[in-house]
Amino acid sequence: MPIWQTRLRADRNRRLTHGATLFVWCAVGLLIFTMGLKGLIAVLQVLFDPTPMGDRSDMRNVQAVGLVSGALALTAFLSGWSVVGFLFARFLFPSLWAEDQVFVDATGVTWRRWYGPGSELNYQPFTEVAAVPRPLGEVELLLSSGRTVRVATLGTSAEHSELWSRLCARADVGARPREPVKCVPEGKEALALPGGGTVLRRQRGDLEGRAWVRGGVALLFAGSAAMVAWRQGIDGLTVEDTLFALLLVAAAVVATVSALPGSQSRVEWEVRPLHLDRVQYGLGQARRTSYRVRSLELRRARFTDSEEGDWEETTLWMHTNQGEVALESGRFGTLGREHVGEWLAWRLDVPLEHSGPDRRRD
Incomplete structure (x- = not known):
């Protein structure tokens, strides 16, 4: 049995604001999506029409590279618009219901x-x-x-x-x-x-989801290359179309390889007492750099900018046999960076020092 419970709903102002925004967003988004989809269908109809371009009065000087590029651009736009639209609508909808x-x-x-x-x-x-x-x-x-x-x-x-x-x-x-x-x-x-x-x-997140997305991109590039080759059989070979088809094939191969979980780029730190190995994975062989660690330092630096005013940056440094090595740096997430330093220092069996802030002028 619960000791305590609560039910949380958006307040009235938030419901009204999100409801009006959702209505306008859906109306405008659907209009733009419909216009883009009509354009894509028109381009695909021309591409799949087996009539040579030279025999068409409206498309006499248009090559396959232009039509396929246009189809790819519209497909990318519609895909991005749909994803952004869905995510934004999903953010607004809970406030209403x-x-x-x-x-x-x-x-x-x-x-x-x-x-x-x-x-x-x-x-x-x-x-x-x-x-x-x-x-x-x-x-x-x-x-x-x-x-x-x-x-x-x-x-x-x-x-x-x-x-x-x-x-x-x-x-x-x-x-x-x-x-x-x-x-x-x-x-x-x-x-x-x-x-x-x-x-x-x-955290690597949804590897399977990213693999599906990149696999879909690879399939799109491969299909576009096949379309360029098919149009060349109808309209005749050109240098531009051939190079474009080869570029699409290469892009499809890269997207296919990057879809494999083992090929997705990442950096790992292998931590042992007094030793840290930085291992970078990606396409090809992993690159490993080994360090003998003497200490860690969380360094704060305060900057003065004429436009942004005063702001502070924290950097987690590692003092090693090869000199200073920056592990993480940024203007935000200071507490998280300090936590990383404490976690690493305990497993490396080295001290974590704090320094700064030093004022610097950009």
């Missing part, structure tokens, strides 16, 4: 995005929760594995704060992990090496 239901018991939290009967329930035991980050428009859980799970996005800031307090109290955690060295940094994943040590890398 759904509610976030959260149930907290003694051992974990259960939640679901309720649209109606049959909505999927999710459960997370508190034993796997390392922290509950402070809510910024949504309430999330940071797990010890480094993965984040989203509990709620609907509701007001006050309701998010109350939910955050309840979750922190029941899970006995705070906004940051109490033992950062035992929690994988957010957005990363850790794997044990067979001979000892640990691999740290960015």
Whole structure:
């Protein structure tokens, strides 16, 4: 039985704003999509027409390379427009209809995005929760594995704060992990090496989904190359069309190879006491660089810019036998970068030093 529960819905102003935006977005998006689809159909009708271009009064000087390029451009535009439109509509729609239901018991939290009967329930035991980050428009859980799970996005800031307090109290955690060295940094994943040590890398996400997308792109390029070759059999060979067909074949091969999970580019850190190997995977053989680590340093630098004002950048440096090596750098995510440094320092068995901020002028 739940000890505490809540139902979160968007407030009236948000429902009205998102409803009006969704209506306009769907109307304009459908109009633009329809116009682009009509253009694509017109181009495909010309391409599939076996009449030679020289015998057509309206297409006498048009080569296959121009028509296929136009078809590819329209296909890319329609695909991108559809994906962006769907994602934006999916973001707006819950404010009109759904509610976030959260149930907290003694051992974990259960939640679901309720649209109606049959909505999927999710459960997370508190034993796997390392922290509950402070809510910024949504309430999330940071797990010890480094993965984040989203509990709620609907509701007001006050309701998010109350939910955050309840979750922190029941899970006995705070906004940051109490033992950062035992929690994988957010957005990363850790794997044990067979001979000892640990691999740290960015979460790879949906590899299968990316493979399907790249496979579809490869099929599109291959089909376009076949269309160019077919039109050359009707209209005659040209240097431009031949080179374009070869370029499409090469693009199809690259897309096919990149669709394979083992060929997708990534960087991994293999961590052992006093040693870190940076391994870069991608097309071809993996590139490995080995370092003997003396210490880590989280360095802060404050910059002054005439346009953007004052801003701060943090860099995680590694002091090695080959000199200083920057591991991560950026203007945002300072706490996450500090967590990475603490996690690495504990496994490398080296100290983590803090320095700065030094003021610099751009």
